Amino acid sequence: MRKEQTWGTIITIHGKSTTYEARYTYRKQRICKRFKDKLSAQGWLNSEKTLVEADRKGISKWTTPSERKRQEDAINRRKRLFCDYVTEEFVPNWLDYSADGRELASGSKRKHREYLAHLSKVFFWKYPIAEVSTEDINRWLSNIKNFGGATPRKKTFQLLKSVYEKAVNEGMVDRSPVTMKAPKVPKSKQAEIPPATAEQLQIIYENMAPTTRISIWLGAILDMRIGEVTALQVQDFDGKTQTIHIRHSESDDGELKDTKTDASHTTQPVPPILAGLINDACKNKKPTDFIVTKPNGERIHKNNLRDDHFNKAKIVAGRPDLHFHTLRATSITTAVQVGASLKETMQWGRHADAKTSLDRYQRASGADRMRELANGIEARLMPHEPTEAELKQAIVETKKRLADLESQLDAIYHQKR
Structure with a gap:
C-alpha cells in the first residue's frame, strides 16, 4: 500500500x-x-x-459528499412524475394484495383496477409528484362526471390519499396535498328499502323450491349474504351445538373464497326451529355437499338463486323492491327491535367497521322505535286508567292470539293421531 x-x-x-x-x-x-x-x-x-x-x-x-447526494436525491425526487411513482412504487403491491399481505379476491382486484383507471385519467397524472397542489385535487374532484358516480369518486380519492401517505412516509414529498375530506356518497336507494315483514317472508319461503327456500331464513334470521348462503356446506353446521360456521362465500366465477371481511368469518348461533330445517336439509348428504341446492340436488350459484328463485317469489309476496341483501337489513332491524345494543348490532351484523352498524342501528331505532320506547316507558312508570278504545283493542288482540294458540294446539293433536 x-x-x-x-x-x-x-x-x-x-x-x-x-x-x-x-x-x-x-x-x-x-x-x-x-x-x-x-x-x-x-x-x-x-x-x-x-x-x-x-x-x-x-x-x-x-457540505460533505453524502449531504450533497441527499440534496441531489431530494431534487430528483421532486422531479419524479406522479404517474411513475404510482405505477412503479405504489401499484405493484396495492393492486393485488391487502394491507396485511393477503391476496385480494377477484372482485376486489377488479375494483382496484377500476379505481386505478380513474386515477390515471387525472390531468395531473404526468405532473412531478411534488408539484401537485391541493387546488389541483379540488379541481379534479369538482367534476363527478370524471368518475361515473359518487362511489367511484370517493374510492379513487381514497386511492390518491393512500399514494401520498406512502410518498410522505418515504420522503418523496414533504407533505401531502390531499388535505380535504373524502367526498360524501349519498345513501343508496337499496339502503332505503323497507325490511320485509314476517308475513312477506313466509310467502316468499312458501313460493320457493324446497331445496332453496331455507335461504330466506338464513338471510333474514342469521344475517347471511347470498354468496355465504350458496357456499354453505353440511360440515359448516353443528346440530349438537346448534351453530353454523360462516367461513366461505361464493366468488363471481362460482368458486369458494374467503368471506367479505374478517368480521364476516364467524360462528353464529342457530335458533331451534331453523336448526331443525337446516338439519332436514343436511340429511343424506356428505360433509362437503352444499345445504342450499338446485331442485335436482346440484350445486346452485348465487345468481341462479337470486334470479330464478328469490326474485320470482318476492313478486308473489308483493315486494318486487326487495333485494336478497335486504334480508340482512331485516335481520338487523329485528335484532334492534328485540333490544340489541349498538355493540351487539355490530357483532350480529358482522360489519368490518362501526359506521356501517351505526347507520343500520340508527335507521332501525328511528322515530317509530323511539315512539314505541316512549310509550313503553310511560306504561311502566306512569299509572293510568285504560280508555274504552284501549280495552276494546286489547280484547281484539287477545282473542286473535287465543285463536292462534288454539289452532296450533289442534295441529299438534292432529299430528299425534
Whole structure:
C-alpha cells in the first residue's frame, strides 16, 4: 500500500484488483472515496479542493459528499412524475394484495383496477409528484362526471390519499396535498328499502323450491349474504351445538373464497326451529355437499338463486323492491327491535367497521322505535286508567292470539293421531 502526497491523499490498495482511495480532511471531517483508476481519484480530489476553497472564500457553503447526494436525491425526487411513482412504487403491491399481505379476491382486484383507471385519467397524472397542489385535487374532484358516480369518486380519492401517505412516509414529498375530506356518497336507494315483514317472508319461503327456500331464513334470521348462503356446506353446521360456521362465500366465477371481511368469518348461533330445517336439509348428504341446492340436488350459484328463485317469489309476496341483501337489513332491524345494543348490532351484523352498524342501528331505532320506547316507558312508570278504545283493542288482540294458540294446539293433536 503506497501513499502519494497531493492536496489530500491517494492510497493505492493492492488486492484481487488494484483500487485507489482518495482522502482529505476538512472541518474535522475525514472524507474518502474509492476509484478503479488513479486519474479518476485525482480528478475527484481536484473538484473537492475547488469546493473547499470556495467555502473558505465565502463564495459557497461546503457540505460533505453524502449531504450533497441527499440534496441531489431530494431534487430528483421532486422531479419524479406522479404517474411513475404510482405505477412503479405504489401499484405493484396495492393492486393485488391487502394491507396485511393477503391476496385480494377477484372482485376486489377488479375494483382496484377500476379505481386505478380513474386515477390515471387525472390531468395531473404526468405532473412531478411534488408539484401537485391541493387546488389541483379540488379541481379534479369538482367534476363527478370524471368518475361515473359518487362511489367511484370517493374510492379513487381514497386511492390518491393512500399514494401520498406512502410518498410522505418515504420522503418523496414533504407533505401531502390531499388535505380535504373524502367526498360524501349519498345513501343508496337499496339502503332505503323497507325490511320485509314476517308475513312477506313466509310467502316468499312458501313460493320457493324446497331445496332453496331455507335461504330466506338464513338471510333474514342469521344475517347471511347470498354468496355465504350458496357456499354453505353440511360440515359448516353443528346440530349438537346448534351453530353454523360462516367461513366461505361464493366468488363471481362460482368458486369458494374467503368471506367479505374478517368480521364476516364467524360462528353464529342457530335458533331451534331453523336448526331443525337446516338439519332436514343436511340429511343424506356428505360433509362437503352444499345445504342450499338446485331442485335436482346440484350445486346452485348465487345468481341462479337470486334470479330464478328469490326474485320470482318476492313478486308473489308483493315486494318486487326487495333485494336478497335486504334480508340482512331485516335481520338487523329485528335484532334492534328485540333490544340489541349498538355493540351487539355490530357483532350480529358482522360489519368490518362501526359506521356501517351505526347507520343500520340508527335507521332501525328511528322515530317509530323511539315512539314505541316512549310509550313503553310511560306504561311502566306512569299509572293510568285504560280508555274504552284501549280495552276494546286489547280484547281484539287477545282473542286473535287465543285463536292462534288454539289452532296450533289442534295441529299438534292432529299430528299425534
